[in-house]
Amino acid sequence: xxxxxxxxxxxxxxxxxxxxxxxxxxxxxxxxxxxxxxxxxxxxxxxxxxxxxxxxxxxxxxxxxxxxxxxxxxxxxxxxxxxxxxxxxxxxxxxxxxxxxxxxxxxxxxxxxxxxxxxxxxxxxxxxxxxxxxxxxxxxxxxxxxxxxxxxxx
Numbered sequence: 001x002x003x004x005x006x007x008x009x010x011x012x013x014x015x016x017x018x019x020x021x022x023x024x025x026x027x028x029x030x031x032x033x034x035x036x037x038x039x040x041x042x043x044x045x046x047x048x049x050x051x052x053x054x055x056x057x058x059x060x061x062x063x064x065x066x067x068x069x070x071x072x073x074x075x076x077x078x079x080x081x082x083x084x085x086x087x088x089x090x091x092x093x094x095x096x097x098x099x100x101x102x103x104x105x106x107x108x109x110x111x112x113x114x115x116x117x118x119x120x121x122x123x124x125x126x127x128x129x130x131x132x133x134x135x136x137x138x139x140x141x142x143x144x145x146x147x148x149x150x151x152x153x154x
Contacts, residue, residue, distance in 0.1 A: 026147070036129060037122050044115050045089065049082050051118065053106075057092065058116045062107045064097065091115065
């Protein structure tokens with residue numbers, strides 16, 4: 001790894017290479033993992049971001065949109081088109097909250113519930129492909145959470 005001076009005009013300043021950057025490793029790993037999932041998601045007719053919405057609803061159905069925004073750490077303007085496409089596909093519906101007319105709930109349809117198998121299949125196939133056991137994956141996830149939280153504090 002190249003050492004980089006904190007002074008931009010220092011004669012010893014070395015520009016890092018792409019392979020020196022943790023952010024590049026995280027980026028390419030994320031792309032590889034979501035690419036690994038693509039055949040399963042294609043079979044189900046949904047994208048990875050749509051899968052994340054569905055996963056939350058399989059975990060607990062009938063959620064307010066604001067809760068999905070918080071859980072997925074997305075902007076409403078990003079989540080709204082995902083929900084619209086899933087609704088158009090017949091996988092979920094939006095309904096007015098019975099206790100608060102200003103709030104909209106997102107609920108699975110029967111067709112949406114039928115796709116629940118995807119989560120287990122993706123988890124099993126990725127674990128096998130990585131050659132990592134549950135403990136190794138837990139350690140990796142813990143490290144990734146530290147990276148995320150550290151970056152968010154800045």
